[in-house]
Amino acid sequence: MGTIYDLAKKTGFSITTVSKALNNYKDVSEKTRAKILQAAAEMDYLPNAHAQSLSTKKSWAIGVMFSEANEVGMKHPFFNGIIESFRHATEEQGYDLIFASRNLRNRDMSYLEHFKHRAVDGIVVICSDRMDEQVQELMQSDIPIVVVDMDSANCSVVYSDNIEGARLAVNYLHDLGHARIAHIAGDQTIDAGAARVKGYELAMEAIGLSIEPGYLVNAGFFSVREGKQAMEKLLDLESRPTAVFVAGDQMAIGAIEAIHERGLRVPEDISVIGYDDIEMAQYITPKLTTIRQDTDEIGEAAAELLIEQMTAKERRTERRVIPVHLIERASCAPLQTKN
Amino acid sequence: MGTIYDLAKKTGFSITTVSKALNNYKDVSEKTRAKILQAAAEMDYLPNAHAQSLSTKKSWAIGVMFSEANEVGMKHPFFNGIIESFRHATEEQGYDLIFASRNLRNRDMSYLEHFKHRAVDGIVVICSDRMDEQVQELMQSDIPIVVVDMDSANCSVVYSDNIEGARLAVNYLHDLGHARIAHIAGDQTIDAGAARVKGYELAMEAIGLSIEPGYLVNAGFFSVREGKQAMEKLLDLESRPTAVFVAGDQMAIGAIEAIHERGLRVPEDISVIGYDDIEMAQYITPKLTTIRQDTDEIGEAAAELLIEQMTAKERRTERRVIPVHLIERASCAPLQTKN
DNA sequence: CAAATTACCGAAAGCGCTTTCGGGAAGAGG
């Protein structure tokens, strides 16, 4: 490969001139630039990124902190989609993503420390746990940052419109004739979980429906298993709901499983509507009606907000709320009027 | 944060000594080491990774090339799991993962070039397309590398035992009484696809079953849609199979959908067995019987092989074949003897 | 007590690149 020195020697110019030629400085003649570029191609020279970063103070790297909760990591189907679209968007601008370990050669360090060590230009955090100390630390640092799926006044954030999503879901069920509408909620310490509960309550109130005791059940961390357990509680109620709005597709899948195990049918006996529209949603039986969060748009918005800050080299704080959509499939039906 | 110079000034020692203290050289007294460490903590000093890499020629970074085929990227549920476990394993050793764009500030470059530019210590490629020029280039380079889900004599590889997996599937169906066993294959240009076909053929032959014409149908890139189309072809046959071994869970999901749309039942009318055991497999209806590939073990093995090479600073070529398991669920049943 | 180790520490070179600043050559202007 060779260094810039080799290139200089080969072409007979100084490393200064070589560097300038490579970086399109205007004070180098076309002729010599051509020669240098040619020589560079011949010895397929590539600049060393570390040396560049060291001298320019720009690393063209973005640190990503990913959800560690629930041991899912990169396997999480929703965060996954976001990261993928974020990656595409940042890649176009020439940035690389770096997934940092918290372990610097067997010396434990925080994510922030690690990112400083790596001298990343910016950070994206995709991890909904606002209680996480590491996340707090990141949000309070002075590195450009964007956090996804969580609100904050101190840094740029992007999340989708959970209140509206909940409203869509509730109204949809109501339009189908349902009045006994329950909600299986995600953990309240997570913004998305809390917002959907709030949206549920608001929407119910707006259409004049009351929430019966026991109709709001917490299912923790959005897993299939917890969704199933929550649904079982609902099924044990004396007056069962006829429809349930579930704060996540995975939980909805668990809920449906619970319903089936009781010998009941979806949607004939109970309608269920999910949230997220993960890929799997369209393949389960019945196909899941759900509120789609646009992971592509979320990822792109996050990229945009972060790139802005990185090029300006200053922290900004902008909030971007992404709209959601109702995806009508087969897990909800009009209320059966028993006669 | 400060540099090593600041630390030197603050403590009154030379940067040499400071560096040594930080790196546990033995020719610095305990007393001065303590002082330096203390001062470092006070000003929360962190070494600059770029400077370190520049001078040590070790970046503690692993470049990952991920499947780009099919536009799935990080969303692929199988590769996903591998990367996650790979990440855990390498993280423990202090390595960071970097997902490189092929776009260095608007100058297109290959992955190999980019990885050289970033001076990664090693590369992992998780992308089954052996025809990909980029992959070829990586495999022929002299950087430590491990490739997953693909065979090669030129570099370390890890993949699971596809021949055996196919045999398990076929024998299982045969044990259930099936003889008319079809195979929906993945693309043959992909190692895994080809190997499963071969395993299918071998297993059929071993138990003395012949493959009827039309029973081997190619479904391309393992997608749900293609699996569905392939199954439709099978259903159009005059003599339908009673069981089908599908080379991927996603395709199996499509296949089941096709069967259902014809008004047939799984497994009563047709048994289907998948491959991979993606998370979704246990949640669809019926729960999918499948061959599990152990993504955790694959990821760990890959990490191991790569770390070996990176610490030895030389390329090695070792092959690791990971065993597979049959996961019995509800999509296969004994052959119904029509009377 | 002299000689030989051993224990600590620092000067300096080097890793590969960028960028400021100054200087020579060539062209423009009078």
Add this chain to the structure above:
DNA sequence: CCTCTTCCCGAAAGCGCTTTCGGTAATTTG
């Protein structure tokens, strides 16, 4: 023909760290 620009180019410093190599002071050894 002389001065003033403009155009090109390179010396040198700097980015933050590691590591070799020597040198002094403190300890052992006989």
